[in-house]
Amino acid sequence: MSKLAWKTILASAALGGIMIAAPAMAGGTNASAAQPDPGLIAKGAKLWADNCGRCHNLRPASNFSDDGWEVVVSHMRVRANLPGEDAKAIKAFLKNSN
Amino acid sequence: MRPHRALILAGLLSTSFLVAAPVAAQNASGDQALMTRIEKLEAEVQALKAELRKSQAEATEAKTKAEAATAKADEAVAKVEKASNGVSPTTSALGGGLFNYRAGDVRFHLGGYAGGNVEFVDNGENSTFADVNFNPIFLVQYKDWLLFESELEFETTDGEGTKLELEYASLDLMLNDYATLVFGKYLSPIGLFQERLHPKWINKAISRPVGFDGTVEPLTDVGLQLRGGIPVGENMKLTYVFMIGNGPQVEEEGQPALEGFGEDNNDNKAIGGRISFFPVPWLELGGSAYHARVSGLDELSGEADADETGLGVHVEAVPAALEPTNADLDIFGAHAVATYKDLDLRFEYLHSKRDAFISVADPGGLPEALPTQKTEAWYAQAAYKLAGVTNQEFVKDLELVARFSQLNVKQGILFVDDAQDRLTFGVNYLLAPNIVIKVNYERRDFDEPDLKTENRFMGQFAIGF
Numbered sequence: 001m002s003k004l005a006w007k008t009i010l011a012s013a014a015l016g017g018i019m020i021a022a023p024a025m026a027g028g029t030n031a032s033a034a035q036p037d038p039g040l041i042a043k044g045a046k047l048w049a050d051n052c053g054r055c056h057n058l059r060p061a062s063n064f065s066d067d068g069w070e071v072v073v074s075h076m077r078v079r080a081n082l083p084g085e086d087a088k089a090i091k092a093f094l095k096n097s098n
Numbered sequence: 099m100r101p102h103r104a105l106i107l108a109g110l111l112s113t114s115f116l117v118a119a120p121v122a123a124q125n126a127s128g129d130q131a132l133m134t135r136i137e138k139l140e141a142e143v144q145a146l147k148a149e150l151r152k153s154q155a156e157a158t159e160a161k162t163k164a165e166a167a168t169a170k171a172d173e174a175v176a177k178v179e180k181a182s183n184g185v186s187p188t189t190s191a192l193g194g195g196l197f198n199y200r201a202g203d204v205r206f207h208l209g210g211y212a213g214g215n216v217e218f219v220d221n222g223e224n225s226t227f228a229d230v231n232f233n234p235i236f237l238v239q240y241k242d243w244l245l246f247e248s249e250l251e252f253e254t255t256d257g258e259g260t261k262l263e264l265e266y267a268s269l270d271l272m273l274n275d276y277a278t279l280v281f282g283k284y285l286s287p288i289g290l291f292q293e294r295l296h297p298k299w300i301n302k303a304i305s306r307p308v309g310f311d312g313t314v315e316p317l318t319d320v321g322l323q324l325r326g327g328i329p330v331g332e333n334m335k336l337t338y339v340f341m342i343g344n345g346p347q348v349e350e351e352g353q354p355a356l357e358g359f360g361e362d363n364n365d366n367k368a369i370g371g372r373i374s375f376f377p378v379p380w381l382e383l384g385g386s387a388y389h390a391r392v393s394g395l396d397e398l399s400g401e402a403d404a405d406e407t408g409l410g411v412h413v414e415a416v417p418a419a420l421e422p423t424n425a426d427l428d429i430f431g432a433h434a435v436a437t438y439k440d441l442d443l444r445f446e447y448l449h450s451k452r453d454a455f456i457s458v459a460d461p462g463g464l465p466e467a468l469p470t471q472k473t474e475a476w477y478a479q480a481a482y483k484l485a486g487v488t489n490q491e492f493v494k495d496l497e498l499v500a501r502f503s504q505l506n507v508k509q510g511i512l513f514v515d516d517a518q519d520r521l522t523f524g525v526n527y528l529l530a531p532n533i534v535i536k537v538n539y540e541r542r543d544f545d546e547p548d549l550k551t552e553n554r555f556m557g558q559f560a561i562g563f
Contacts, residue, residue: 050379050380051379053437054382054435054437055294055295055300056299056300056531056532056562057528057531057532057534058531059531059532059562060531063532064198064207065198067198067200067205067207068198068207070205070239070242071198071205071206071207071237071238071239071245072207072209072237074237074239074242074245074272075207075235075237075245075247077272077278078245078247078270078272078278078280078325079293079294080294080327080337081325081326081327081337081338081339081374082327083275083276083326083327083328083329083335084272084274084275084276085275085329086327086329
């Protein structure tokens with residue numbers, strides 16, 4: 001791939017990333033544990049079974065604390081390409097069940 | 099007095115009429131107002147009744163919805179319990195990570211995995227304990243939009259000593275619900291095995307599928323990724339990973355090492371990606387593509403000084419006709435995954451082509467013409483947890499595994515001795531969802547006629563934490 005081409009891609013990705021990220025960062029939350037609604041927990045349970053079990057055996061919710069699941073699910077969100085809303089629902093289910 | 103009486107009577111009558119007329123008129127107007135008020139009240143009562151009926155209907159509907167949601171939640175939890183091999187999400191199991199810490203907006207988690215093998219081979223090699231590894235994973239999260247993740251690998255080597263490698267170390271910026279920007283050293287997203295399945299406690303078999311070990315499937319790269327998932331309709335989903343990295347570099351035998359290098363030696367970045375589509379939650383269909391350019395070397399880095407060996411291979415000493423050249427390296431592949439209840443089915447295919455080029459292939463050697471290399475690898479794997487058919491103690495914690503993998507050299511001189519058919523059968527005993535003891539039998543039939551077929555019996559202990 002030519003130098004110019006990859007530099008263009010790189011610059012576009014970086015610029016695009018900053019433009020998209022700015023509002024997200026400005027509105028970033030503290031990942032606080034607000035009381036989730038039962039619908040979100042039910043959705044999270046189903047998403048957990050569907051997504052996490054695709055690669056590995058399901059880990060019981062009791063494996064990690066709330067803070068542990070917060071970070072572990074964020075890690076798996078990136079690895080498994082989970083949409084943010086799905087990761088949020090899975091976190092709600094696991095934190096509610098541990 | 100009679101006339102007077104008559105007059106008095108007449109006066110009284112007329113007075114009565116005069117007084118009664120407005121009173122009668124007043125009574126008629128009062129009735130009308132009363133009627134109007136009654137009608138208004140009746141209308142209000144009807145409206146209230148209608149509102150009450152509506153509220154009752156809404157309450158009934160809400161109750162129905164709540165009951166449906168409860169049933170759905172119960173069903174989901176039951177599904178999770180079953181899928182997690184009978185371990186209730188609320189029961190305790192060995193886990194919890196090694197360490198958790200939180201300070202304000204920053205959370206730290208230390209987890210990872212470890213394992214070790216024992217192998218018996220019938221080709222005259224010694225039986226051996228091998229591949230003992232410990233891989234700590236460090237995760238640091240700031241708020242809910244920034245994550246640093248890193249994995250180290252400590253692994254025993256064939257000789258004495260221990261190998262230490264940085265598997266990955268990346269900063270992940272979650273741009274929005276559908277996109278994450280990854281910067282650093284990352285596991286290659288080309289194919290699925292390396293990125294998702296290679297940890298021992300996750301891999302259903304003991305060995306890797308042949309070819310999915312850096313031969314055809316790249317292992318790591320250093321650069322940027324843009325990745326995420328996008329819901330499509332109610333139940334479908336699309337996921338993507340696009341990457342740009344330093345790309346591979348030529349190592350011994352002219353083989354491009356498909357690993358993440360800390361610097362780019364030819365200013366040509368590798369690009370690639372993977373896309374998956376989920377038509378239903380239990381089925382994943384997708385493909386990968388990758389393009390890089392490798393540069394021939396005038397000497398192999400880290401090798402003995404050319405002046406000391408007397409086999410100098412500095413550029414100025416190389417004949418013009420054999421000056422190193424570049425070659426394109428292209429990889430493409432497809433994958434399909436079906437995980438339905440206790441059944442796990444997987445298929446992956448990767449094809450690699452590196453053009454002919456000129457490079458030093460042997461330490462201390464001169465640049466030589468290396469022919470085009472075309473290699474393909476694929477595997478099909480099935481695994482089934484017996485918890486799906488029995489609740490019997492011990493048996494319900496077993497998982498049966500079968501895998502066939504193949505490495506074919508379609509053209510070229512590399513990997514010829516590695517080309518083989520590899521058939522694996524295994525039984526896994528799940529002490530917990532994250533702790534497994536595996537027993538495998540594996541038969542390796544090599545394409546090279548001089549290489550004898552191997553029968554391997556292997557055992558493995560693995561844990562994720």
